[in-house]
Amino acid sequence: MENLCFDLLSELEQRLLDIDSRRYSPIEKCSEKVKICQELTGTLRELYLEASLNTVPKQIHFFKEVKPKFFSELHYNHRMITFYKDRPRGSTKLKDKYINQCMEEASSYMQKHCEFRNYINMKSDHMDEVYFTKREYCPKLHGSFEYPLEPEFSSPADPTYSCLLAADRFMQFLKNEKFALKNPTLDPSWEYQKTLDWQGSKTDLVELVYALHAAGKLKGDLKHSFAVMEKALNIDIGNYYRLYTDIKLKKNPDSLLEELKTSLLEKIRQENQ
Incomplete structure (x- = not known):
């Protein structure tokens, strides 16, 4: 079942990227994403009911690592539709007030489940x-x-976890909207110019991002991390789930990390001479 879930997650990612590439309005994109999520969560449900997850580790993996990825995407896009439908068309002050109200709602939900949220963020597993x-x-x-x-x-707990993931993501979106509202004259090309050119392979970058997440050095979901990396490093990574699968099959899955360690130590050695 693990391979089937992996393939379904890859399909979800690819179809969401396809929607982002189309010339739809924001609310149209979210509506199409909701349809995709509903379809694939239905498929995930069928896979689960047909499978026999008869061990505790398998159940924990499914309900903590797999299912929330699908349902958090569904909850997030549902919430985004509401945001775009209710967003006022008036003054900047009115729009800022609306964003603040949305932030208060998201913050209230996260505060309500702060103990469980801390459990997740601390990567605890004793209550899994x-x-x-x-x-x-x-x-x-x-x-x-x-x-x-x-x-x-x-x-x-997985329904609450899915909602928390969506709330965290929605809060980050609102912060970005608030920044854009306060900086309406900021030239969009400014961000584009603040990019670096990645000189390694796509697999190298996937290895690096997964390593940072595994070590707890990056917060948030992988999709957001890769979206930021693609923009900052001027690269189209593509299907990072598939590349990560290839990394796991390699004899030396941490080849980039070993190269970085060796290069840094050599640089320090030379500068200390």
Whole structure:
């Protein structure tokens, strides 16, 4: 099942990128993405119900690492549709007020689940069996979480985790909108000029980004990290999930990291002479 989920996640990523490349309005893009997410979450549900995840590690992996990637994308785009529909057309002051209201709502939700959010951000795992395995929702253990709407396809915590991922992402979007609102005369070419040219391979860059995430040096989801890297380094990475699979199959999967370590130590040695 792991390979099937990986392929489905790759399909989700590719189809979302395809929507971003089209000349749709923002609300049209989000609407199309919601349709894609609904289709593929339905497929994911079928895969789960047909599979036998009969071990705790398999269940934790599915409900903590796989399912939230699909459903957080769905929740995020639903929220974006509401944002674009309700966004006022009036003065800058009115628009800023609306953004602040949205930020307060997202912040309130994150604060409501701050303990669980800290558990996730600290990469804790001591409660994973209670949070991310298939079991009956228990108010004493799980009362702080959203009640799962599909108990047969949920762990107690994964619906809340998906919503938190979406809220974090929406909050970052709102911060960017607020910045743009306060800097309407900023030349868009300024950001484009602040780029570097990546001289390594795409696989090298994928190895670097995954390593930074694994070490907890980058926060947020991988999709956002790669989008920022592509813009900053002037490169089209493409399907990074597939490249990461290739890295895992390599005899020496950390070849770039070894090269960077060797180069840095050599530079320090030469400068210390």
